[in-house]
Amino acid sequence: MSDRWRIGLLVNPYAGLGGPLALKGSDGCAVQALQAGAVPQAAVRATQAILALQPWWPQIDWLTGSGPLGEAVLAALGLPAQCCHHAQPAGGLQSQAEDSRQLAARLAAQSPDLLLFAGGDGTARDVLSGAGVQQAVLGIPAGVKMQSAVFGHTPQASGLLAARFLSGSRRITAQQEVMDLDEAALRQGRVQAALFGYMATPVDPRYLQAGKSRAPEGDRVQTEAIATRVQEQLSPGVAHLLGPGSTTYAVKRLLGGGSLLGVDVWQDGHWRVQDATEAQLWQQVQQGPCQAWVSCIGGQGHVFGRGNQQFSPRILQRLGPVAVTVLATPGKLQSLGGRPLLIDSGDPLLDAAFAGMARVWTGYRDEVRYRLRGEPPPADDAAQ
Amino acid sequence: MSMQDISRFRFTDGKPNLRRYHQARWDEPVIFELSQAGERGVLVPEVEVAIEAAGHDVLATLPAGMQRKDAPALPELSQNRTLRHYLRLSQENLGADFNVDVGQGTCTMKYNPKINEQLARAPKMSELHPLQHEDTVQGILQVMYAMEGVLKEVSGMDAINLQPRSGSHAIYANMAIIRAWHESRGEGAQRDEVITTIFSHPSDAACAKLMGYKVITLYPDENGYPDLEAMRAAVSPRTAALIITNPEDTGIFNPRIREWVDLAHSVGALTCYDQANANGLMGIARAREAGFDLCHFNLHKTFATPHACGGPAVGAMCVTEALAPFLPRPRVVQDGQRYRLDMGDDRSIGKVSAFLGTASIVLRAYAWVMNLGADGLREVSEIAVLNNNYMMAELLKIRGLTAPYAEGHRRIEQVRYSWAGLAADTGIHSDEIGIRAADFGTHYWTSHHPYVVPEPATIEPTEAYSRADLDEFVGIMRHIADEARQDPAKVKGAPYNCPIHKVQGDYLDDPARWAITWRAWQRKLREHGAA
Numbered sequence: 066m067s068d069r070w071r072i073g074l075l076v077n078p079y080a081g082l083g084g085p086l087a088l089k090g091s092d093g094c095a096v097q098a099l100q101a102g103a104v105p106q107a108a109v110r111a112t113q114a115i116l117a118l119q120p121w122w123p124q125i126d127w128l129t130g131s132g133p134l135g136e137a138v139l140a141a142l143g144l145p146a147q148c149c150h151h152a153q154p155a156g157g158l159q160s161q162a163e164d165s166r167q168l169a170a171r172l173a174a175q176s177p178d179l180l181l182f183a184g185g186d187g188t189a190r191d192v193l194s195g196a197g198v199q200q201a202v203l204g205i206p207a208g209v210k211m212q213s214a215v216f217g218h219t220p221q222a223s224g225l226l227a228a229r230f231l232s233g234s235r236r237i238t239a240q241q242e243v244m245d246l247d248e249a250a251l252r253q254g255r256v257q258a259a260l261f262g263y264m265a266t267p268v269d270p271r272y273l274q275a276g277k278s279r280a281p282e283g284d285r286v287q288t289e290a291i292a293t294r295v296q297e298q299l300s301p302g303v304a305h306l307l308g309p310g311s312t313t314y315a316v317k318r319l320l321g322g323g324s325l326l327g328v329d330v331w332q333d334g335h336w337r338v339q340d341a342t343e344a345q346l347w348q349q350v351q352q353g354p355c356q357a358w359v360s361c362i363g364g365q366g367h368v369f370g371r372g373n374q375q376f377s378p379r380i381l382q383r384l385g386p387v388a389v390t391v392l393a394t395p396g397k398l399q400s401l402g403g404r405p406l407l408i409d410s411g412d413p414l415l416d417a418a419f420a421g422m423a424r425v426w427t428g429y430r431d432e433v434r435y436r437l438r439g440e441p442p443p444a445d446d447a448a449q
Numbered sequence: 450m451s452m453q454d455i456s457r458f459r460f461t462d463g464k465p466n467l468r469r470y471h472q473a474r475w476d477e478p479v480i481f482e483l484s485q486a487g488e489r490g491v492l493v494p495e496v497e498v499a500i501e502a503a504g505h506d507v508l509a510t511l512p513a514g515m516q517r518k519d520a521p522a523l524p525e526l527s528q529n530r531t532l533r534h535y536l537r538l539s540q541e542n543l544g545a546d547f548n549v550d551v552g553q554g555t556c557t558m559k560y561n562p563k564i565n566e567q568l569a570r571a572p573k574m575s576e577l578h579p580l581q582h583e584d585t586v587q588g589i590l591q592v593m594y595a596m597e598g599v600l601k602e603v604s605g606m607d608a609i610n611l612q613p614r615s616g617s618h619a620i621y622a623n624m625a626i627i628r629a630w631h632e633s634r635g636e637g638a639q640r641d642e643v644i645t646t647i648f649s650h651p652s653d654a655a656c657a658k659l660m661g662y663k664v665i666t667l668y669p670d671e672n673g674y675p676d677l678e679a680m681r682a683a684v685s686p687r688t689a690a691l692i693i694t695n696p697e698d699t700g701i702f703n704p705r706i707r708e709w710v711d712l713a714h715s716v717g718a719l720t721c722y723d724q725a726n727a728n729g730l731m732g733i734a735r736a737r738e739a740g741f742d743l744c745h746f747n748l749h750k751t752f753a754t755p756h757a758c759g760g761p762a763v764g765a766m767c768v769t770e771a772l773a774p775f776l777p778r779p780r781v782v783q784d785g786q787r788y789r790l791d792m793g794d795d796r797s798i799g800k801v802s803a804f805l806g807t808a809s810i811v812l813r814a815y816a817w818v819m820n821l822g823a824d825g826l827r828e829v830s831e832i833a834v835l836n837n838n839y840m841m842a843e844l845l846k847i848r849g850l851t852a853p854y855a856e857g858h859r860r861i862e863q864v865r866y867s868w869a870g871l872a873a874d875t876g877i878h879s880d881e882i883g884i885r886a887a888d889f890g891t892h893y894w895t896s897h898h899p900y901v902v903p904e905p906a907t908i909e910p911t912e913a914y915s916r917a918d919l920d921e922f923v924g925i926m927r928h929i930a931d932e933a934r935q936d937p938a939k940v941k942g943a944p945y946n947c948p949i950h951k952v953q954g955d956y957l958d959d960p961a962r963w964a965i966t967w968r969a970w971q972r973k974l975r976e977h978g979a980a
Contacts, residue, residue, distance in 0.1 A: 436678075
């Protein structure tokens with residue numbers, strides 16, 4: 066491995082503009098925010114992260130986009146960079162998402178050791194669509210909402226985590242969720258989140274290793290252990306509904322296929338449906354016994370209602386809580402910081418019926434009984 | 450020039466100043482590198498001719514297959530070079546006899562009185578052989594029997610066994626008893642689940658797993674207590690046992706423990722109390738009164754003997770009368786005025802250790818408890834709890850440090866703190882604070898599985914440290930927290946006063962790049978070539 070590090074830097078200069086103005090985000094409202102006096106913060110936050118990397122500057126080769134896309138931040142710090150993409154003409158605020166996508170794609174094409182981006186959930190989505198799932202990516206929190214599990218706690222933490230990752234000999238990443246809310250709906254007080262995909266993100270090694278029992282790549286190993294156990298337990302004659310997510314995808318891989326982001330149905334040795342629609346699932350649950358295997362969103366805890374709305378209220382009603390098993394690594398449960406698992410099916414009465422002690426498989430013959438609750442009313446979320 | 454009172458410069462407001470510490474650095478080679486062919490520590494005089502003629506060839510009495518073909522590949526060097534080597538290595542270290550070791554929370558470090566070491570190393574102990582006839586080892590058998598009596602009193606249990614050589618070994622042996630008990634009742638196949646909690650000793654889940662059980666782990670409720678509702682959801686006729694630590698690793702005592710035990714008993718399960726660390730409980734709370742069927746003690750955590758990692762230890766198993774026949778054998782029994790070994794019957798889980806375990810450790814623990822007496826043991830616990838709560842009150846004055854769960858309540862013998870606030874403000878993580886502390890002659894470690902508490906630090910002062918020791922440690926923590934806010938780069942760059950800078954952790958995860966013996970390293974060099 067080379068001693069030099071190649072870091073791709075992407076700054077979304079408009080990230081976070083909407084937050085202070087209670088706009089719940091910046092998608093499509095950057096002009097309005099700037100006119101209302103919002104001060105761009107993304108460059109400042111990116112600078113904070115890069116300052117945390119200062120001890121390693123001599124060994125870093127920077128790749129970035131022109132001007133506000135990263136070059137300006139690096140130049141202000143006296144750091145030379147290779148420019149991979151020129152921002153679209155000034156005034157093209159709406160083109161920002163496209164700029165992010167194009168820059169992410171061009172950076173990824175150069176295979177940097179790490180792609181560091183400053184933005185929020187929307188930027189994470191753009192980076193995902195540009196750079197894909199293989200590129201190691203880490204977010205510098207600079208947006209209004211950061212529901213995705215790809216950001217450091219603070220810009221400094223992102224910088225330090227980047228250094229830890231790059232100075233490691235094995236550079237372990239985990240597939241972390243990229244989430245976003247529908248901002249137009251949010252501004253009207255409705256919370257609608259969706260899972261957009263996964264990015265390979267460095268995971269803080271403190272959560273993977275320590276003195277008494279080192280567990281390198283702990284979550285990956287645990288995920289495989291869960292998957293092996295599930296594979297052993299798939300009963301014949303039962304339709305197994307495997308939800309989206311990296312944990313369930315490990316099961317799907319063992320079974321030879323399946324979709325990362327969809328609900329797939331496995332029965333008696335073959336896939337009956339892949340990436341099923343709600344209607345297809347409804348048909349399935351009416352035909353015979355079913356068992357659902359779902360994971361939860363790291364850091365948030367949603368079991369239903371985020372990224373798996375195919376499990377509609379009528380399907381969940383039909384399945385009942387006993388036919389649902391949650392799959393989550395210990396690390397994922399611990400990322401909840403003691404908060405309960407959540408269900409937001411869209412039907413509060415159904416949520417109440419599912420609430421209680423969920424059965425969570427956390428490893429091979431390892432289980433947890435963990436509290437599952439309905440979501441607080443949307444108005445509370447919107448008021449935050 | 451007048452004399453000055455130097456002592457007054459060592460304290461500010463009655464509390465010790467930061468130590469101007471620097472660890473020794475010797476750049477000492479591995480002992481094999483020091484080896485010089487033919488160099489000897491002791492030169493034994495040649496045997497006189499007459500004596501040699503009178504003797505015979507000793508080696509010829511050994512069977513040919515047992516004779517070495519080559520001399521052992523030991524390093525060859527003089528006595529004084531050997532002594533210097535090991536003294537230098539000891540100086541490049543932090544250790545229980547060097548520093549205030551309160552940062553080893555969950556591992557429970559306490560002072561091992563040196564007089565007990567002398568007892569254990571005295572010829573009367575060190576020259577015993579485990580194969581001696583029991584008539585010739587009545588003294589140590591009496592000590593072991595008496596120590597079992599002490600542990601019966603401390604636990605309230607009916608029968609004790611001292612064979613296991615570590616805490617986890619005792620947990621594993623207790624699990625074997627649980628399995629044997631259910632099998633003896635024809636329920637072995639039916640009962641395949643063991644329930645524990647996330648803040649119980651991690652070995653509890655591990656040993657249950659190793660014994661073939663499915664493990665159900667329960668998380669705390671919002672108050673930090675084990676979640677009783679989750680326990681109700683988890684128990685069933687499949688439950689073989691509940692194994693639980695109390696207080697848990699958070700230092701919070703579960704006041705409803707009797708309800709947990711009763712719930713497990715209501716479905717026919719056994720209940721096992723992990724009392725590896727009973728420092729806050731001696732003479733105050735007993736496993737028996739809470740209704741438990743089994744428990745165990747780590748003699749090194751509670752009874753002031755060396756840790757298992759520093760030498761063979763003892764994990765003491767304690768059970769009720771009903772489970773006594775399942776204990777490992779042989780057991781020491783009193784027969785009139787003499788002591789003998791009883792082999793029990795087929796219900797025993799058998800031997801779990803060679804001979805009777807580690808007799809010299811039992812002797813150390815026995816000396817410790819007899820020196821203290823019953824009142825003294827209770828005082829040990831009271832001081833441990835007092836030390837811990839004094840320290841918590843002082844540490845929580847530091848901005849950015851919290852004690853999650855059970856806010857406003859005191860803890861028993863340790864606290865799992867969180868530096869999450871400081872990390873959010875400064876980007877400085879708990880492990881970096883632990884490393885920076887080494888610059889002042891102490892440290893804490895960050896093995897806090899599972900990482901439920903963010904940015905954890907578990908501090909456990911036990912009874913072994915003085916108020917000045919505790920103030921010194923708190924002063925170091927306060928200094929580092931201030932430094933994190935004013936000069937975070939300084940904390941990140943630590944350590945500065947230690948012989949080795951940072952150890953790259955992931956080397957330890959790469960079998961291709963480490964070797965735990967000189968010979969293994971040489972073999973890897975040959976296989977992979979020197980870089």
